[in-house]
Amino acid sequence: MIDVRRLRVLRAVADHGTVTAAADAMHLTPSAVSQQVRALGRDLGVELLAPQGRGIRLTSEGQVLLEHADAMEERWERALADLAAHGEGHTGVLRLTGFPTAVSTLAAPAAARLRAGAPRLSVEVAEADGPPAYEALLSGRADIALTVPPPDGPPADDRRFEQRLLLREPLDLFVPDGHPLAERAAKEEAEDEAGIALAEAAGEDWIASKDECHQGWVVQAACSAAGFTPHYSHRVSDWTGVLALIRAGLGVTLGPRMLPLHESGGVSRVRLAGEGAPGRSIFTVVRRGAADRPAVAHGLEALEKVAEGLAV
Template sequence: MHDIVRGSHMIDGRLKTLRALSATGTVTAAAETLHLTPSTVSQQLRQLQADLGVTLLEPDGRRVRLTAAAHTLLHHSDVLFAHWEQAEADLEAHREERAGSIRISAVASALSRLVAPAAALLAQQYPALTVEIGEDPEEDRIRLLLTGRADIVVTIPAADAPSPDDEAVEQHVLLEEPQDLLVPAKHPAAGEEAVELGAFAEERWLRAGDPRDQHQLLLSACSAAGFVPRITHNAVDWFAVSALVSHGLGICLIPRLVPVPAGHDVVRVPLTGDVRPTRRVVAFIRRGSHERRTVNRCLTALRSAAGAWSAGHDC
């Protein structure tokens, strides 16, 4: 079982339980995350509020709601956990070199283009370091980070992502990734070196990729170009998206990290002009952990992979 923060056993375990409840939203989900029973989670939180002399939870239908006192305690616990991460980093200087391990959760495009090359580099430089990689498509990746099931999360921040000054997590931008236009091979734009987004206001569009970030980027880009896209079909998997485009069912924006599948009659066309949408690829870590040896080495490898990829792809 992973701790809420790896190695943070010196901190009252009930604070970890409260953080898990805040991150997951329900006692049952918090219990699953912590590999405890719901009754154990409830008992720990009752004991915590009894010891502190404040009410931390209020009934909210069949669920519970965190009180103002609970949010105050969470604020202080975020600071406490961040200081512990820093303490762990400082203590590493007094320990003998050891292998260590790290787990990375990443969206598919970043996993294939950045995380995999970074892991290969780490294997060359630190062969004893254990690196575990997961795509975790059904998971809330920030929750994985806060509950200790991931040490680094590489993703595209959505609207509900933590802010840059969040007290629990910190962000490290790896690259600004351009968007291209994906069109059928027989489309008039397929032979162009670059096109302006506004010229495609009358086209049929696909809702392509993750609707939490990629579709929102399409809507904002088209709005900036002066039109609302006419959405005809949707798909999340980029192979399926490419198939829809190949058969003339619509066009879409495609991130430059995403390769165009072989065998489909599609063409990637760069965008030019005033509206050239990009998406930000970010590595999230728990605040205070950036100086820990394994985390720092992994961030360095990720930056190296991002720099190498950007140099070869006009980013």
């Protein structure tokens, strides 16, 4: 018998190249990872790993097994779906993960909807952005991830995941109150004129996020599409810090339409106009086959209902 959890560990070792890195991704100890892979090899009567320099590589037997692992994972998810169908998904645990603004504007309201409609279904929410969100799915620590697909993320046809577009969200330019672009935007909106183009902020000092946050490459891609490279003066990922810097007149940045500013006096939102106005696409991601599990299906439906109700 093959333990699917051990296949997930083998996949993590193959993806990360070392036992230590795989252990970090799986939230396990290195010794536990080694034991799981050795046990899997013993069950099959083959060696799965071999040393390579300072790292390790999969043996030919390990490569063959990994080719079948994704299909086995999908079949396992479909088996769980069939079993869960008898309970209609109203019991058990559903784990949601996502980046910070997705947690506050999508996951939290969806969890509240689920609690009201299925009080015996326990919903757990965690925060993860970029590759850690996909790793949480593969390790079984999450059932649904809310992501903005990163440049180095899994492609749309990755056999391990089902990725669905949930929401296309515009990005606004956040500037200090009294900024000339904010005053112009207010005037042009009142006069029903064209509005502000992102390129008009090319000469500003910009606030960038740290590398682990998707916001950084979203801003970079939007500015590149508008024809300029922003001059970054500050690198902060937490929106409390970002808004404080803007309020102090130290820079500007792009921010999600869903981010509320009513408690952030001193910061103005400039809605951008013109062709190619920036935005971000938010996806729900599940392990392939898991969308048929009733609890996961309920979670996806709740997220879709919340997204439909957002004024973006």
